[in-house]
Amino acid sequence: MGARDRGAGDLLSVNELALLARIEALLGSPGGRVLVGPGDDAAVVRAGGVAVTSIDTVVDGVHFELATHSPGDVGHKALAVALSDLAAMGAAPGEAYVSLALPGSVGEEQAVELVDAMRTLAAATGTTIAGGDVVGSPVLTVSVTVTGWADSVERLVRRGGSRPGDLVGVTGQLGGAGAGLMILQGAEPGDLAPDEREGLLRRHRRPEPRLAEGAALAATGVSAMIDVSDGIATDAGHLADRGGVGIELRLAELPLTPGVDAVARHARRDPAELAASAGDDYELLFTAPADRRSAVESAVPAVTWLGEVRAGAGLVLVGAGGAAVDLRGFEHTR
Amino acid sequence: MGARDRGAGDLLSVNELALLARIEALLGSPGGRVLVGPGDDAAVVRAGGVAVTSIDTVVDGVHFELATHSPGDVGHKALAVALSDLAAMGAAPGEAYVSLALPGSVGEEQAVELVDAMRTLAAATGTTIAGGDVVGSPVLTVSVTVTGWADSVERLVRRGGSRPGDLVGVTGQLGGAGAGLMILQGAEPGDLAPDEREGLLRRHRRPEPRLAEGAALAATGVSAMIDVSDGIATDAGHLADRGGVGIELRLAELPLTPGVDAVARHARRDPAELAASAGDDYELLFTAPADRRSAVESAVPAVTWLGEVRAGAGLVLVGAGGAAVDLRGFEHTR
Numbered sequence: 001m002g003a004r005d006r007g008a009g010d011l012l013s014v015n016e017l018a019l020l021a022r023i024e025a026l027l028g029s030p031g032g033r034v035l036v037g038p039g040d041d042a043a044v045v046r047a048g049g050v051a052v053t054s055i056d057t058v059v060d061g062v063h064f065e066l067a068t069h070s071p072g073d074v075g076h077k078a079l080a081v082a083l084s085d086l087a088a089m090g091a092a093p094g095e096a097y098v099s100l101a102l103p104g105s106v107g108e109e110q111a112v113e114l115v116d117a118m119r120t121l122a123a124a125t126g127t128t129i130a131g132g133d134v135v136g137s138p139v140l141t142v143s144v145t146v147t148g149w150a151d152s153v154e155r156l157v158r159r160g161g162s163r164p165g166d167l168v169g170v171t172g173q174l175g176g177a178g179a180g181l182m183i184l185q186g187a188e189p190g191d192l193a194p195d196e197r198e199g200l201l202r203r204h205r206r207p208e209p210r211l212a213e214g215a216a217l218a219a220t221g222v223s224a225m226i227d228v229s230d231g232i233a234t235d236a237g238h239l240a241d242r243g244g245v246g247i248e249l250r251l252a253e254l255p256l257t258p259g260v261d262a263v264a265r266h267a268r269r270d271p272a273e274l275a276a277s278a279g280d281d282y283e284l285l286f287t288a289p290a291d292r293r294s295a296v297e298s299a300v301p302a303v304t305w306l307g308e309v310r311a312g313a314g315l316v317l318v319g320a321g322g323a324a325v326d327l328r329g330f331e332h333t334r
Numbered sequence: 335m336g337a338r339d340r341g342a343g344d345l346l347s348v349n350e351l352a353l354l355a356r357i358e359a360l361l362g363s364p365g366g367r368v369l370v371g372p373g374d375d376a377a378v379v380r381a382g383g384v385a386v387t388s389i390d391t392v393v394d395g396v397h398f399e400l401a402t403h404s405p406g407d408v409g410h411k412a413l414a415v416a417l418s419d420l421a422a423m424g425a426a427p428g429e430a431y432v433s434l435a436l437p438g439s440v441g442e443e444q445a446v447e448l449v450d451a452m453r454t455l456a457a458a459t460g461t462t463i464a465g466g467d468v469v470g471s472p473v474l475t476v477s478v479t480v481t482g483w484a485d486s487v488e489r490l491v492r493r494g495g496s497r498p499g500d501l502v503g504v505t506g507q508l509g510g511a512g513a514g515l516m517i518l519q520g521a522e523p524g525d526l527a528p529d530e531r532e533g534l535l536r537r538h539r540r541p542e543p544r545l546a547e548g549a550a551l552a553a554t555g556v557s558a559m560i561d562v563s564d565g566i567a568t569d570a571g572h573l574a575d576r577g578g579v580g581i582e583l584r585l586a587e588l589p590l591t592p593g594v595d596a597v598a599r600h601a602r603r604d605p606a607e608l609a610a611s612a613g614d615d616y617e618l619l620f621t622a623p624a625d626r627r628s629a630v631e632s633a634v635p636a637v638t639w640l641g642e643v644r645a646g647a648g649l650v651l652v653g654a655g656g657a658a659v660d661l662r663g664f665e666h667t668r
Contacts, residue, residue, distance in 0.1 A: 035384060035487045039576070040494075041422040041560060042388035044487050047381035050369060053464070054376035055431040055479055059471045088375040097389040099477050130387070137393045143433050143477035145389055153369045153378050160374075226375060242373070 016134045019108050023115050023132075030128045034095060043131035045095055045147070052148040052156065054085035060140040064205075068184045071110040072117030073205040078142040079118045081229065083125060083209035084282040088227040089156045090218025091148030093211060095130040096122060098144050101137030114142070125211055157217065157286070160242035161224040166287040166309040168247060171213045172302055174232060175264070175271065176257030178278020180204030182267060189266035196259030203257060207282040216299040217286055225286040231279045232306075237315045239287065246312035247287075251276055252320045255304040273325065276317065350468045353442050357449050357466075364462045368429060377465035379429055379481075386482040386490065388419035394474040398539075402518045405444040406451030407539040412476040413452045415563065417459060417543035418616040422561040423490045424552025425482030427545060429464040430456060432478050435471030448476070459545055491548075491620070495557040496577035500621040500643040503556075505547045506636055508566060509598070509605065510591030512612020514538030516601060523600035530593030537591060541616040548618055550633040559620040565613045566640075571649045573621065580646035581621075585610055586654045589638040607659065610651065 023038070030037035036044035058078045060066050066074070079096060086093050098118065102111055111134075122129050127146065150156050180200035182188075188197075210227070217225060224243055226235050232249070240247040251272040264271035287309050288296050296303055307318075319325040357372070364371035370378035392412045394400050400408070413430060420427050432452065436445060445468075456463050461480065484490050514534040516522075522531070544561070551559060558577055560569045566583070574581040585606040598605035621643050622630050630637055641652075653659040 036490075036492065040492050041419040042386045042425065042482070044423070044484075044490060045385045045387065047383055047385040047483070049381055051379045051381040051385060051481070052376045053379065053429070053431055053479075053481070055433045055465065055477065056467055057433040057435055057469050057471075057475075057477060059435055059469060059475075061472065062470050085375040089378070091376070095387070097387055097479055099389045099391040101391055101393055101475060131389065133390055135391050135393060136396050137391075137473065137475065138395065139472050141391075141393075141435060141471065141475050143389065143391060143479075145387075145431055145477075145479035147385070147387070147481075148376070149381070150378075156370075156378060158370065158374050 019111055020134060022112055026112065026115060027119060027129050030130055032128055034128050034130045037130050038132065043095065043097065045130060049149055049151045050153050052086055052089050052091035052150060053145065054082055055143060055145040056082040056085070057141060057143040066140060069205055071114040074142060075114035075118035076121050076206050078144045079121050080207045080209050080282065082144040082146040083127065083211060084227040084229065086146055086148040087209045087211045087214030088225050088284060090214045090225065091150050091156060092215060093125050093127040093146060093148045095128050096144055096146045098129060098132035098142065100132065100134045101141040102134065103138055103140055106140055125209065155218060157222055157225040159224055159226050159239055162239055162243035162245050162287040162309045163223060164245060164309055164311040165290060166223050167290055167293060167305055168249060168287050168307040168309065169296060169303045169305050170232065170283055170285050171210050171300060172283040173255045173257040174228065174281050174283060175260035175275030175278055176200050176203030177207060177280035178274055179257065179260045179263040182263055187263065187267045189262045192259060192262050200257065200259045200263065204280065207280060209282060210284045213300045214284055217284065217296065220295045220299045221292050222286045222288040222296065225284055228281045228283045228285050229279055231277045232285055233276045233315065233317060235285055239285065240313065240315050246310035246314055246316065247307060248310055248316045248318060249307035250318045251325060253304060253306045353445055354468060356446055360446065360450060361453060361463050364464055366462060368462050368464045371464050372466065377429065377431065379464060383483055383485045384487050386420055386423050386425035386484060387479065388416055389477060389479040390416040390419065391475060391477040400474060403539055405448040408476060409448035409452035410455050410540050412478045413455050414541045414543050414616065416478040416480040417461065417545060418561040418563065420480055420482040421543045421545045421548030422559050422618060424548045424559065425484050425490060426549060427459050427461040427480060427482045429462050430478055430480045432463060432466035432476065434466065434468045435475040436468065437472055437474055440474055459543065489552060491552045491556055491559040493558055493560050493573055494576035496573055496579050496621040496643045497557060498579060498643055498645040499624060500557050501624055501627060501639055502581060502583060502621050502641040502643065503630060503637045503639050504566065504617055504619050505544050505634060506617040507589045507591040508562065508615050508617060509594035509609030509612055510534050510537030511541060511614035512608055513591065513594045513597040516597055521597065521601045523596045526593060526596050534591065534593045534597065538614065541614060543616060544618045547634050551618065551620055551630065554629045554633045555626050556620045556622040556630065559618055562615045562617045562619050563613055565611045566619055567610045567649065567651060569619055573619065574647065574649050580644035580648055580650065581641060582644055582650045582652060583641035584652045585659060587638060587640045
């Protein structure tokens with residue numbers, strides 16, 4: 001942990017050295033492979049095999065709104081979206097490095113709440129927060145770099161490995177984060193069940209990286225994988241492009257988070273199209289050779305088969321009536 | 335490289351997929367230990383020994399001003415300040431992961447210019463840009479995570495190893511970045527030599543991480559090291575605190591960047607006090623057992639000895655007259 005902009009008082013209301021001391025105390029002494037943790041120029045970690053690394057940044061007003069997200073929601077989400085990239089490779093999480101850019105409107109208690117939620121998710125996923133920095137900024141911005149580990153690159157799953165004849169599957173349920181965002185924006189049906197409402201909001205505010213599922217899918221020999229961050233219509237397109245193949249998905253097969261149907265109909269949108277185009281679900285979309293089907297179902301019961309890989313190029317979405325449907329990726333509303 | 339906020343058009347004027355494609359083409363195929371580079375969910379790097387990792391963020395209006403810094407200056411500085419932390423550990427640089435948060439006012443050409451300057455510094459330092467992301471933001475913010483490598487943690491230099499009797503040294507020259515900032519803010523003497531002016535501005539805009547010096551100092555057995563990011567008065571205090579020792583520095587011994595003297599006197603400030611309190615020089619401050627003095631001087635000729643480590647606690651700055659001087663760390667002006 002370090003602080004480089006001492007005195008940027010109009011941007012950073014907290015005493016950053018006091019905040020860093022509280023954060024270091026909160027994080028405690030890192031263990032495991034972390035040999036030098038927060039407090040030095042850099043963290044030092046015992047290495048071996050291959051390191052798998054991703055950086056992600058979330059910005060107030062773009063990826064969340066402080067008006068409707070608690071500081072804990074922000075910390076959780078910033079780490080979750082980074083870890084989701086490790087899940088999509090099938091890597092075991094290792095360390096996280098956190099950069100907090102804090103405006104004057106975020107006080108020390110809120111910053112600690114943000115880090116504490118991150119620490120809770122880190123502990124739940126076997127991740128160690130090994131370093132970071134705090135700077136001033138006009139807008140709350142959290143960058144998280146995560147490093148995971150694997151024995152070799154052959155154990156990992158890349159985006160480009162799909163082959164014609166492979167099946168396309170997805171973990172969990174879709175559309176929940178998008179419907180949760182719609183509720184926050186006022187598009188809420190009057191008869192939505194309270195537990196469904198809470199579930200949708202939680203999918204939006206506290207996404208869960210599918211680390212166990214990613215590791216299990218990698219072990220069964222899936223051919224390609226990506227996390228659903230931009231909406232399945234966009235992310236399946238990435239698999240098709242990187243693999244040099246075509247992908248056909250059946251919208252009627254999409255597993256919908258409970259409540260998505262009600263929220264979509266209230267907004268006069270097709271539930272499956274909402275679930276296909278809305279982002280931020282952080283489920284795992286993958287392709288697998290047909291002979292791996294039962295192995296996949298045994299390893300990860302919460303899998304739904306959605307379509308097939310074809311020779312050719314591009315993504316085709318097949319609607320309930322059997323005709324191709326054109327969708328755009330989810331667009332953040334501001 | 336990835337992009338998660340498709341459609342945040344008021345924040346991000348560029349087509350981020352087109353920008354990512356240009357960045358990937360600019361970076362080319364990573365080599366060396368990078369097995370999977372930009373374009374997948376995460377980068378994969380062959381690992382061994384220990385990984386040394388630091389994250390740093392620079393923000394428009396806090397760490398630079400787009401009004402007086404080119405996009406290339408911003409890219410260079412963002413990578414340089416991160417690499418400087420590796421230099422301070424004595425680690426060899428490996429990979430960099432870059433998060434660009436771009437406002438609508440930054441176009442595709444400027445973003446490419448930023449990354450291109452980063453790529454130039456990466457190539458000059460043996461660093462591979464192995465991944466990153468692009469998001470929209472109200473303010474230009476660049477987060478860089480760097481990972482370096484060493485055979486073992488014992489080969490690295492930490493902040494807390496100073497012992498009473500050690501000598502205190504610093505690489506290069508001080509005060510140049512601070513005086514360069516003062517020039518940009520209008521505090522410029524009429525008789526400043528053009529080459530000195532350019533030199534001071536360059537120290538502010540294009541700091542150079544002292545990677546070769548850091549590795550050489552680590553090999554000679556220095557006892558503690560830190561990079562001078564907040565001003566030597568602040569950073570020497572960190573060495574004293576982490577080592578549980580006192581440090582005495584003689585201000586009259588400070589090696590001043592040419593032109594600092596003139597800029598300081600023009601602003602009616604003491605040149606040595608300016609050089610001790612101004613940040614962003616990114617030289618290396620270290621302590622070494624007295625018997626390592628000649629080994630250090632052979633390994634890194636551009637070293638100046640500034641003081642000694644004492645039993646006790648805290649930092650004492652001794653002025654030219656022999657009396658203790660009180661300084662505050664450099665404060666960014668906004």
